[in-house]
Amino acid sequence: MSVGTGTLCAVNAGERIQELADRVMVLRDAYYRGSPLVADAEYDAIEDELRTLIEANPELAPDPNPLEQVGAPAVLHAPIRHSRPMLSLEKATRPEQVVAFFDRFGGQPVVVMPKLDGLSLALVYQDGRLSRAITRGDGTTGDDVTVLVRALVDGVPDRIPADGRVEVRGEAVMLRSTFTAYNTAHPDRPLINPRGAAAGTLRAKDPATVAERRLRFFAFDLDTSTDSAATDLHEGLRALGFDAADMRHCDDAQAAQAVIAEIEQQRNELDYDLDGAVLRLANRDAYAAAGTRSSSPRGALAYKFAAEEKTTVLSDVLWDVGKTGKIAPVAQLEPVFVGGTTVMRATLANQEVIRARDIKIGDTVLVRRAGDVIPFVAGVLDASKRTGAERDIVPPTACPSCGQPVTEQGNSRELFCTNVACPAQTVRRLVHWASRAAADIEAVGPMWIERLAEAGLLEHPSDFYRLTKQQLLEFDRIGDVSATRMIESIDAGRQVGLRRALIGLAIPMASEGTAARLCRAGFTSLEQVADAGEDRLVAVEDIGPKVAASLTMHLTRLRPELERLRERGVSLDVRDEDLPPAVASDAPLAGKTVVITGAINDPRSGEKVPRPTFQRLCEKAGATIASSVSANTDMLITGADVGASKLTKAEKLGVEVVDQGDVWQQLIAAGVT
Numbered sequence: 001m002s003v004g005t006g007t008l009c010a011v012n013a014g015e016r017i018q019e020l021a022d023r024v025m026v027l028r029d030a031y032y033r034g035s036p037l038v039a040d041a042e043y044d045a046i047e048d049e050l051r052t053l054i055e056a057n058p059e060l061a062p063d064p065n066p067l068e069q070v071g072a073p074a075v076l077h078a079p080i081r082h083s084r085p086m087l088s089l090e091k092a093t094r095p096e097q098v099v100a101f102f103d104r105f106g107g108q109p110v111v112v113m114p115k116l117d118g119l120s121l122a123l124v125y126q127d128g129r130l131s132r133a134i135t136r137g138d139g140t141t142g143d144d145v146t147v148l149v150r151a152l153v154d155g156v157p158d159r160i161p162a163d164g165r166v167e168v169r170g171e172a173v174m175l176r177s178t179f180t181a182y183n184t185a186h187p188d189r190p191l192i193n194p195r196g197a198a199a200g201t202l203r204a205k206d207p208a209t210v211a212e213r214r215l216r217f218f219a220f221d222l223d224t225s226t227d228s229a230a231t232d233l234h235e236g237l238r239a240l241g242f243d244a245a246d247m248r249h250c251d252d253a254q255a256a257q258a259v260i261a262e263i264e265q266q267r268n269e270l271d272y273d274l275d276g277a278v279l280r281l282a283n284r285d286a287y288a289a290a291g292t293r294s295s296s297p298r299g300a301l302a303y304k305f306a307a308e309e310k311t312t313v314l315s316d317v318l319w320d321v322g323k324t325g326k327i328a329p330v331a332q333l334e335p336v337f338v339g340g341t342t343v344m345r346a347t348l349a350n351q352e353v354i355r356a357r358d359i360k361i362g363d364t365v366l367v368r369r370a371g372d373v374i375p376f377v378a379g380v381l382d383a384s385k386r387t388g389a390e391r392d393i394v395p396p397t398a399c400p401s402c403g404q405p406v407t408e409q410g411n412s413r414e415l416f417c418t419n420v421a422c423p424a425q426t427v428r429r430l431v432h433w434a435s436r437a438a439a440d441i442e443a444v445g446p447m448w449i450e451r452l453a454e455a456g457l458l459e460h461p462s463d464f465y466r467l468t469k470q471q472l473l474e475f476d477r478i479g480d481v482s483a484t485r486m487i488e489s490i491d492a493g494r495q496v497g498l499r500r501a502l503i504g505l506a507i508p509m510a511s512e513g514t515a516a517r518l519c520r521a522g523f524t525s526l527e528q529v530a531d532a533g534e535d536r537l538v539a540v541e542d543i544g545p546k547v548a549a550s551l552t553m554h555l556t557r558l559r560p561e562l563e564r565l566r567e568r569g570v571s572l573d574v575r576d577e578d579l580p581p582a583v584a585s586d587a588p589l590a591g592k593t594v595v596i597t598g599a600i601n602d603p604r605s606g607e608k609v610p611r612p613t614f615q616r617l618c619e620k621a622g623a624t625i626a627s628s629v630s631a632n633t634d635m636l637i638t639g640a641d642v643g644a645s646k647l648t649k650a651e652k653l654g655v656e657v658v659d660q661g662d663v664w665q666q667l668i669a670a671g672v673t
């Protein structure tokens with residue numbers, strides 16, 4: 001008897017299936033206990049491989065099959081059985097799968113909404129009062145977390161206008177703003193990511209211990225015993241007073257795909273993490289009638305986005321000297337595809353973060369890259385993987401560029417090189433001067449700036465303006481064309497003006513906003529700011545004593561440089577672009593200080609409008625823009641997906657909250673476009 005290759009394969013496949021199934025169980029167990037061993041993307045890859053193998057070899061399906069189970073038989077403190085199972089979702093990554101979903105339910109309306117990355121909760125109401133909040137658990141039985149939810153979760157009303165039994169399901173998330181604020185306040189015990197933080201919060205024994213870790217609930221599912229509730233999911237939830245996940249009705253796969261793309265695009269600007277978009281039958285009866293599979297409802301589909309977190313190996317740490325002399329640890333990573341690009345370097349912030357997260361060279365670390373944010377190392381996931389060959393990360397005692405001793409500053413013990421002649425700092429400052437936000441010397445890139453500095457031709461920003469074409473032509477790889485381009489680009493940079501020059505000088509603590517505010521406060525030249533003195537500077541809105549002191553000290557030090565810039569024809573005077581546009585006294589927002597929050601869309605085209613563009617429109621209509629709500633704010637303009645914290649604050653301070661739609665109407669009526 002011969003053994004066919006098919007059989008051999010099946011034997012191998014069987015082993016592999018068992019191996020993967022075991023691994024899935026181990027990873028789930030750790031994950032649902034709150035200490036994941038790998039990033040979600042890696043876990044999902046294991047599930048995918050298992051699913052593909054079982055589909056090809058159904059007879060080898062393990063028993064029990066983890067893919068037919070939900071969650072994990074987690075440790076439940078107060079188990080409660082769900083009225084109907086809380087399931088997982090079927091996943092899709094390709095447009096064809098969205099088409100297939102629409103084909104399956106020909107003609108039925110579908111809602112598309114963000115797939116929030118938190119943890120799901122079932123809220124049970126009896127005759128209008130919240131009676132219970134329950135976690136998903138293993139899908140059949142969850143944990144009673146009513147006390148914690150009442151104390152910590154915003155967006156869960158105590159009472160709703162409905163009789164009988166009502167069950168609302170949704171996601172409890174930690175807003176990114178809450179997460180960041182918490183980690184800033186507690187650098188010694190940082191949270192790794194918002195989702196883990198949310199799950200951990202609802203595992204606390206006593207709400208008082210996690211009081212600063214507030215969560216926010218967004219509803220996505222509704223079950224009622226009464227017939228009075230709307231059959232449309234979105235309307236039904238809103239009528240009961242819930243913030244629903246932002247749902248958009250779509251009639252066909254093409255429309256759905258467009259909304260999915262829009263959600264993915266907005267992903268970075270929202271105040272919560274999301275890992276995909278959910279498609280779901282809009283009609284609640286149709287959704288119920290579609291029924292379920294072993295572990296997922298048939299009437300819904302999750303479209304997954306690229307992972308924003310992955311694990312990789314930290315191969316080394318370099319200490320990088322920045323333009324203000326700050327020496328920051330930069331992680332060198334084994335290349336990893338995350339957040340849509342291959343990441344090889346990530347920030348480690350400072351030595352306190354390294355200590356608090358107990359990170360060592362050689363560790364497998366979690367790397368997070370969300371949107372335009374610089375990738376960073378969030379922490380070590382599986383310390384049990386350590387072999388003993390890992391090395392401690394040792395901060396330098398001398399500047400890696402100039403060798404001068406370093407100094408430590410602040411609570412997070414940031415390291416600084418205070419040598420003003422430090423070559424690394426010099427290059428960084430020159431690069432910053434040439435950057436778009438400052439003199440915008442586009443044709444002289446960072447590499448050439450470094451070469452020119454090494455050759456002794458550049459040390460201060462003013463040195464750019466005495467470079468000659470002859471000097472540039474002496475460099476091997478600079479020909480006539482590029483030398484001309486460089487000189488022209490430097491010439492154009494002479495029009496830098498007060499605001500951008502101040503940005504370009506990289507004065508510690510003075511932000512781009514500081515520069516803009518000084519211009520608006522009536523300063524007409526950089527010399528005037530240098531001579532103003534701290535008292536006059538603090539009188540400017542939003543400029544505090546520390547910023548004023550830093551400005552005065554550094555501009556005094558830079559006085560000779562300001563003179564050289566002037567001598568070489570560089571304008572340090574305020575420019576038109578630095579000032580708010582002229583406003584008529586009857587402009588709709590005249591005299592109002594406004595804060596803008598949420599995503600802004602032009603109602604005429606439906607298109608997204610970048611925040612700075614909308615700010616400029618409001619300014620043209622007479623408004624002064626502030627970054628956060630305070631007692632001085634007159635109006636909070638809200639776009640889509642507004643963070644709860646801003647709204648709560650506005651309510652507390654009695655600030656008028658106005659929807660962007662109303663503001664657009666006024667802008668359009670006043671001809672401000």
Ligand SMILES: NC(=O)c1ccc[n+]([C@@H]2O[C@H](COP(=O)([O-])OP(=O)(O)OC[C@H]3O[C@@H](n4cnc5c(N)ncnc54)[C@H](O)[C@@H]3O)[C@@H](O)[C@H]2O)c1
Pocket residue numbers: 027028031036037038039040041043044070071087088089090113114115116117118119120121136170171220245278302
């Ligand atoms: N890192 C690990 O080791 C590890 C282990 C196990 C699971 N996981 C992760 O946990 C998840 C497991 O999948 P799952 O079954 O828990 O969740 P899922 O990805 O299948 O999605 C279902 C969940 O999505 C949530 N959700 C968010 N927005 C929703 C919306 N608008 N409509 C409906 N549901 C919405 C709900 O909480 C629901 O329970 C995956 O992301 C997986 O990567 C990770």
Ligand SMILES: [Zn+2]
Pocket residue numbers: 321399400401402403404417418419422423424
């Ligand atoms: Zn140095």
